Amino acid sequence: MRYHPLSDADRQTMLAAIGAADIEALYADAPPSTLLKAPLDLPPHRSEMEVERLLRRLAARNVPAGRVPFFVGAGAYRHHVPASVDHLIQRSEFLTSYTPYQPEISQGTLHYLFEFQTQVALLTGMEVANASMYDGSTATAEAVLMAHRLTKRRRALLSGGLHPHYAEVVRTISRLADDEVADMAPDPFGAEDLVAQIDDTLSCVVVQTPDVFGNLRDLTSLAEACHRHGALLVAVVTEAVSLGAITPPGAMGADIVVGEGQSIGNALNFGGPYVGLFATRHDYVRQMPGRLAGESVDADGRRSFVLTLSTREQHIRRDKATSNICTNSGLCALAFSIHLTLLGEAGLAKLARANHANAVALADMLETVAGVEILNKTFFNEFTLRVPGGAAALVEKLAAKGVLAGVPVSRLLPGAGLDDLLLVASTEMNTSEDRAAFVAALEETL
Amino acid sequence: MLDRPAHLPMEEPRATFTGNRGLDQEEALIFESGRCDVSGVDVEEPPPVASRLGSHARKDPIGLPGLTEPEAMRHYVRLSRRNYSIDAGLYPLGSCTMKHNPRINEKMARLEGFADIHPLQPVSTVQGALELMETLADWLLTLTNMQAIALSPKAGAHGELCGMMAIKSAIAAKGEGETRKVVLIPQSAHGTNPATAALLGFSVRIVPAAADGTVRVAAVREALGADVAAIMLTNPNTCGLFERDIVEIAEAVHEAGAYFYCDGANFNAIAGVARPGDFGVDAMHINLHKTFSTPHGGGGPGAGPVVLSKRLAAFAPVPFIRRAGDRLTLVEDATGTQSFGRLAAFHGQMGMFVRALAYLVAHGGDGVAEASKDAVLAANYVRAGLRDVMTQPFGDRPCMHEVLFDDAWLKDTGVTTLDFAKAMIDEGYHPMTMYFPLVVHGAMLIEPTESESKASLDLFIATLRDLARSAREGDRARFDQAPYLAPRRRVDETLAARKPVLRWSPGE
Numbered sequence: 001m002r003y004h005p006l007s008d009a010d011r012q013t014m015l016a017a018i019g020a021a022d023i024e025a026l027y028a029d030a031p032p033s034t035l036l037k038a039p040l041d042l043p044p045h046r047s048e049m050e051v052e053r054l055l056r057r058l059a060a061r062n063v064p065a066g067r068v069p070f071f072v073g074a075g076a077y078r079h080h081v082p083a084s085v086d087h088l089i090q091r092s093e094f095l096t097s098y099t100p101y102q103p104e105i106s107q108g109t110l111h112y113l114f115e116f117q118t119q120v121a122l123l124t125g126m127e128v129a130n131a132s133m134y135d136g137s138t139a140t141a142e143a144v145l146m147a148h149r150l151t152k153r154r155r156a157l158l159s160g161g162l163h164p165h166y167a168e169v170v171r172t173i174s175r176l177a178d179d180e181v182a183d184m185a186p187d188p189f190g191a192e193d194l195v196a197q198i199d200d201t202l203s204c205v206v207v208q209t210p211d212v213f214g215n216l217r218d219l220t221s222l223a224e225a226c227h228r229h230g231a232l233l234v235a236v237v238t239e240a241v242s243l244g245a246i247t248p249p250g251a252m253g254a255d256i257v258v259g260e261g262q263s264i265g266n267a268l269n270f271g272g273p274y275v276g277l278f279a280t281r282h283d284y285v286r287q288m289p290g291r292l293a294g295e296s297v298d299a300d301g302r303r304s305f306v307l308t309l310s311t312r313e314q315h316i317r318r319d320k321a322t323s324n325i326c327t328n329s330g331l332c333a334l335a336f337s338i339h340l341t342l343l344g345e346a347g348l349a350k351l352a353r354a355n356h357a358n359a360v361a362l363a364d365m366l367e368t369v370a371g372v373e374i375l376n377k378t379f380f381n382e383f384t385l386r387v388p389g390g391a392a393a394l395v396e397k398l399a400a401k402g403v404l405a406g407v408p409v410s411r412l413l414p415g416a417g418l419d420d421l422l423l424v425a426s427t428e429m430n431t432s433e434d435r436a437a438f439v440a441a442l443e444e445t446l
Numbered sequence: 447m448l449d450r451p452a453h454l455p456m457e458e459p460r461a462t463f464t465g466n467r468g469l470d471q472e473e474a475l476i477f478e479s480g481r482c483d484v485s486g487v488d489v490e491e492p493p494p495v496a497s498r499l500g501s502h503a504r505k506d507p508i509g510l511p512g513l514t515e516p517e518a519m520r521h522y523v524r525l526s527r528r529n530y531s532i533d534a535g536l537y538p539l540g541s542c543t544m545k546h547n548p549r550i551n552e553k554m555a556r557l558e559g560f561a562d563i564h565p566l567q568p569v570s571t572v573q574g575a576l577e578l579m580e581t582l583a584d585w586l587l588t589l590t591n592m593q594a595i596a597l598s599p600k601a602g603a604h605g606e607l608c609g610m611m612a613i614k615s616a617i618a619a620k621g622e623g624e625t626r627k628v629v630l631i632p633q634s635a636h637g638t639n640p641a642t643a644a645l646l647g648f649s650v651r652i653v654p655a656a657a658d659g660t661v662r663v664a665a666v667r668e669a670l671g672a673d674v675a676a677i678m679l680t681n682p683n684t685c686g687l688f689e690r691d692i693v694e695i696a697e698a699v700h701e702a703g704a705y706f707y708c709d710g711a712n713f714n715a716i717a718g719v720a721r722p723g724d725f726g727v728d729a730m731h732i733n734l735h736k737t738f739s740t741p742h743g744g745g746g747p748g749a750g751p752v753v754l755s756k757r758l759a760a761f762a763p764v765p766f767i768r769r770a771g772d773r774l775t776l777v778e779d780a781t782g783t784q785s786f787g788r789l790a791a792f793h794g795q796m797g798m799f800v801r802a803l804a805y806l807v808a809h810g811g812d813g814v815a816e817a818s819k820d821a822v823l824a825a826n827y828v829r830a831g832l833r834d835v836m837t838q839p840f841g842d843r844p845c846m847h848e849v850l851f852d853d854a855w856l857k858d859t860g861v862t863t864l865d866f867a868k869a870m871i872d873e874g875y876h877p878m879t880m881y882f883p884l885v886v887h888g889a890m891l892i893e894p895t896e897s898e899s900k901a902s903l904d905l906f907i908a909t910l911r912d913l914a915r916s917a918r919e920g921d922r923a924r925f926d927q928a929p930y931l932a933p934r935r936r937v938d939e940t941l942a943a944r945k946p947v948l949r950w951s952p953g954e
Contacts, residue, residue: 001813003546005899006820014823014900018830018844023819026826026844027719029660029688034720040588042811048550051808055800058581059559061574063567072564075791082487084515086556089743092533093526096547099745100529102877103937104868104929108529109744112522115476118949122509128948134600134747137791145645165791168780172763172787176611178647216502246502260791267556270575271565271792272600273747285946291745296942299927299935308942314603314641315882319650324641327601331743338522341476344512347485350492356499357492364495378500399568407566414779428489 001045065268065404069434071362073382073425074212074407075136075163075238076271077263079351080429085265085338089331099291099330103306104298109330110305113293116337123243123340124257125250126279130290132333133276133325136260137169140206140236142289142323143256143278144170147204147232148179149287149322155180156204156234157197160187161211163238164412170206186416188375188384188409190215195225202229204256208236209249212412213423214379216246223253232256240264240277240336241427242380244352256280265339266332275332286312289323354428355381358435362426365439371446375421382425384409388446391422403441451916451924470933473524477950480511486518509952528933529744530876536898536906538828540848540879540891541636541684543714543736545821548808551740551801560800565792569776575796576774580767582803586732586753589814590713591723594759596752596766598794602711603638605731605750606678608763608789610646612729612754613676613705615761615786626675626704632661634685634883636709639678648675655885659685659840659850663694670702680709681725682716682846684883685839686825686891696726705729705758713737714895715822715847718815728755734795738802749798760784765793820896821847824903828894831907835914839886847895853888861917863888865925869916872924872931873909 006014011023020026027035046054065078072078089095093108100106100113113131120129133139144156156174158167158181167183174181182202184192190211198205205226209217219235226233235249237259249257259277262268266275280288286309294308314321343351359381366372366385373386387394391408398405409421426435465472497503513521530537537544555561563572583595596612599605610629617626629643632653640650653669656662660683677699681689689695699706708722708730714737722730734740734749742748754762764785765778780787809817822845829849833842837854853863867877867890879891894903916924927936 001809001816003548003808003813004816004820004896005902006823006896010900011820011823014827014903018823018826020826020844023823026822027688028844029690030716030720031690031693031725033693034725036719036721039815040718040811042585042588042814043807045810045813046807048808051550051804052554054807055554055578055804056557056559058574058578059554059557061577062559062563063571064558064562065564065567066558066562070564072567074566076564076566078562078564082515084486084519088519088522088526090552091523091526093529093531094522094744095531095552095741096533096544097529097531097744098537098539098542098544098742098876102530102867102871103939104932104934105528105530105871105876106744107933108525108527111473111475111525111528114949118475118477119510121949131745134604135790138600138604138789163791165788168788169790172611172789173607173645176614176646176786216500218502243504244508245504246499247504247506248508251506267561267797268564269561270563270572270796272790272795273749273797275747285948292946292948294942295947296938298937302934304934304937306937306939306942308939308946308948311943313637315637317641318637319640319644321637321641321644324603324607324638324645325601326603326636326638327746327748329743329747330745331741332747334744338518340510341480341513341521342486342515342518343489343510344480344485345482345508345510347487347489347512348508348510350485350489351487354489354492356497357495360495360498361493363498376498378498378502380499396568396570399571404564404567404571411566411778415781428492432493 069403069437071406071424071426071438072404074412074423075260076268077239077425077427078268078429079241079263079427081265081339082342085335088338089335094331094334100307103304107305110293112334112337114305116333117293119337119340120277121279124279125248126257127282128285129279130288130292132328133278133290134329135274135276136238136258137166139258139276139278140166141169141173143234143258144204144206146256146287146289147234150232150284151203151230153201153203155182155201156206157182157202158184159194159207160184160192161190161213161215162206162208162236163212166236186413186418188213188421190217194222198225198229198231200229202231204232204234206234206236208238210239210242210380213384214376214382216378216380219249219252219254239380241352241355244348245356245380261336265335273329273332275329275336287322289325291328351428358428358430359426362435365435369439369442381427382423385422385424386420387422390419394445397445398441401441403438405438451921471524473521475950476511476513480513482511484512484514486513486515535874536902537876538878538892538894540893541711542879543893543895545739545895546897547739547741551804554804555797555800560796573774576767576776578803579799580774582799585806586751589717590753591721592753593756594754594762596762598763598789599731599750599752600790600795601746601748602731602733602750605752606638606642608752609707609729609731610642611786612758612761613707614646616758617675626673628673629675630669630677632679634683634885635678635680636684636711639709659687660689663691663698666695667698670698674702674704676705676707678707678709680711682712686845686848686850688846692725711736715818717818718811719818728758734798734802738805740798740801747795749795761786763787763789817896824894824896824898825849827903828892828907832910835911848891848893850886851890852886856917859917860922861925863890865928866913866917868928868936869913869925871929
């Protein structure tokens with residue numbers, strides 16, 4: 001095995017030094033009944049060339065987004081990632097390092113996490129952010145748990161515009177943690193009245209903008225209503241690029257902003273790994289889950305960074321911990337941070353403008369197709385189409401024609417009676433040729 | 447000013463104008479060096495359209511600085527040089543497993559057929575991805591002899607949550623949700639275990655360990671009762687020992703109507719050698735990043751698939767893959783099943799699945815077993831090399847893939863475990879895991895892994911012996927406020943916690 005440096009002679013010398021007759025002697029504590037008597041029925045080791053052949057064969061059975069006109073979004077977005085981002089995150093010192101528990105030799109990681117935290121806070125319009133979460137959906141569930149801790153209440157209200165997977169994650173953990181969830185019906189028009197549902201039993205209201213149907217939401221009056229009733233407003237952002245163009249939740253009174261950072265610096269990856277964003281107010285920092293990098297000094301007085309406030313964490317507080325999380329998405333956070341650093345404010349604004357412009361151009365064209373209707377009054381880079389004859393079947397037919405047209409709402413909300421709705425996303429990656437191909441295929445199919 | 451250790455040059459480094467020390471270059475924050483009107487990316491000019499943002503358009507500036515591409519390159523390369531990594535040297539972190547990260551795995555994960563596919567594109571266009579997940583699942587089920595698998599957990603602790611959710615659901619399905627509210631957890635457990643149990647509304651009952659560092663079946667029997675939902679046990683345990691009573695413990699737990707959750711963090715000691723299904727495990731997470739070498743990436747992403755016994759299989763979270771002849775489908779909706787629901791958006795850490803499968807295929811069944819055995823051999827070799835100068839809390843006996851020392855041997859030297867660890871940095875090593883497990887005073891948990899050559903282990907042992915000699919001989923200067931030779935001297939962690947500065951602010 002080429003990954004294992006010990007030779008048989010080494011092994012014998014080492015066993016002699018230990019004073020063990022053979023390797024089995026080292027497993028003497030294991031009850032004999034638990035040790036395998038024969039090798040498992042698994043293939044033998046393979047050369048690098050064979051590994052590559054096998055995995056390339058599997059990869060070739062998929063249709064990559066870059067090969068077709070591609071309009072799929074709903075919580076994961078295809079953007080251009082500069083080559084330098086992937087190059088930098090593959091540097092050994094980033095890729096193959098561990099959690100920065102030893103700050104003296106982990107300043108690289110700690111320094112970029114401190115920058116990441118600042119970038120996320122600025123982008124969301126909040127005061128502080130953590131060093132990232134698993135992804136946007138789990139960050140949302142953690143935000144609800146944090147709101148419970150802060151308000152000492154255990155009932156959350158979920159907007160009908162929240163990504164159905166995110167809502168399911170919150171419902172799953174709430175059910176199993178014996179907390180309560182109040183659900184609003186799916187809200188394709190972004191017109192639900194959340195304010196009317198707020199009372200003094202709620203810990204938080206969870207609302208997404210742009211919502212899963214693409215509608216932009218003004219959260220100002222909702223935030224006021226939450227605060228009047230002692231509840232927190234949790235705002236969810238699944239398309240981080242949108243924050244380059246629209247008013248951030250922090251400026252509209254949100255108390256916790258969680259988001260999916262995949263859009264910036266990270267590939268689609270069939271759903272993971274992604275990077276969860278988590279930002280809040282200074283006052284709530286000690287109830288925030290996840291890791292935090294903070295500034296300090298070393299013994300020579302030089303500025304240094306270190307993981308901090310770990311008294312909230314599981315390895316100190318154990319069953320009193322703020323959460324059971326002991327991981328962040330360090331490398332994905334680095335990709336996010338590098339990409340955002342390359343963009344800067346000017347680049348992000350232009351990228352956001354390009355996304356919106358391409359989506360509007362597509363919407364303008366789709367509205368000319370007979371039988372197709374766009375539901376949204378406002379959107380950023382994704383909107384909802386009403387199509388005749390069922391969206392799921394339409395998507396399959398268009399896929400057969402080589403166009404990946406979007407996400408049928410029925411895939412996210414089976415049984416909700418929204419079978420004629422299709423979510424369509426367009427980013428800076430889409431060309432006018434892509435748009436023309438989509439419209440032509442649609443006209444041909446309908 | 448402290449005395450410098452005798453083996454280091456006596457003079458302080460010459461002060462420089464820049465603050466740099468040769469190749470060790472200081473680096474500003476991007477907020478200090480960048481400008482908001484600078485961009486390192488040329489974004490194409492968008493087509494002119496009428497905005498549909500309505501009144502939501504952003505009015506206020508964000509304050510995000512930009513760097514040009516060459517500036518960004520330098521910034522991050524300079525930062526990278528302040529990090530230790532497994533590619534740079536031995537990383538003996540017990541319980542964390544820092545082994546070689548083969549680069550073929552990275553190359554494969556970046557194939558457009560894996561990296562550039564969307565989780566919600568039609569399943570007919572991602573058959574290869576589903577086949578990859580199915581293949582990985584087969585490998586993991588074979589290695590563990592378990593019935594079902596949940597691939598979606600995004601990290602080890604998320605896997606724990608998943609396994610315990612399956613257990614809680616199974617208990618509820620039997621109508622025992624109101625009575626079984628206690629989870630048994632050994633004193634030496636990972637901190638995530640009690641946190642996970644508490645998150646799900648269980649109370650924690652601690653099971654003491656015997657003097658030999660393992661949990662005895664008698665102690666488990668003592669703690670068991672009709673109120674117990676499960677035990678969360680790590681095997682091999684966090685003291686680096688195989689739980690000798692594991693089979694009897696599983697039987698006792700099952701007889702009491704409870705479930706056996708095994709923390710799989712240390713699966714890399716036994717993969718290919720023993721199967722958790724054979725010792726009665728009901729649920730176990732597998733840290734793909736530890737056992738199957740997906741890189742740790744400075745703290746993540748991880749991946750924590752959970753294998754489940756027949757008793758728990760029906761409660762697995764969505765999504766799962768179903769095969770109908772040649773065609774694979776994805777069950778994403780829990781309606782009408784006993785599944786406990788959804789743990790995360792989409793299908794799990796696909797990028798990690800690719801890396802783990804590449805690792806497994808490269809190793810084969812033979813290589814996986816060899817890796818486990820070599821890891822155990824290396825840990826015992828370190829034990830043999832240090833047993834006469836450092837003390838072991840549970841006596842000199844074979845360990846699994848990690849070897850545990852305590853600080854009894856440092857008594858009266860004035861050197862602490864922390865000092866000793868920091869002095870290792872001056873010798874070019876990442877410190878071992880310190881002060882864990884909590885049940886051992888001044889714990890030092892060393893995990894060399896199968897990736898180290900004999901020469902590398904010999905040098906490591908010789909270095910630790912030399913440090914031990916220094917400590918014993920009273921060379922305090924080598925340890926007090928160490929490290930001396932790292933990019934930073936000892937960092938003030940108390941100050942950071944007392945006056946938290948968690949972001950850059952304008953005007954700082």
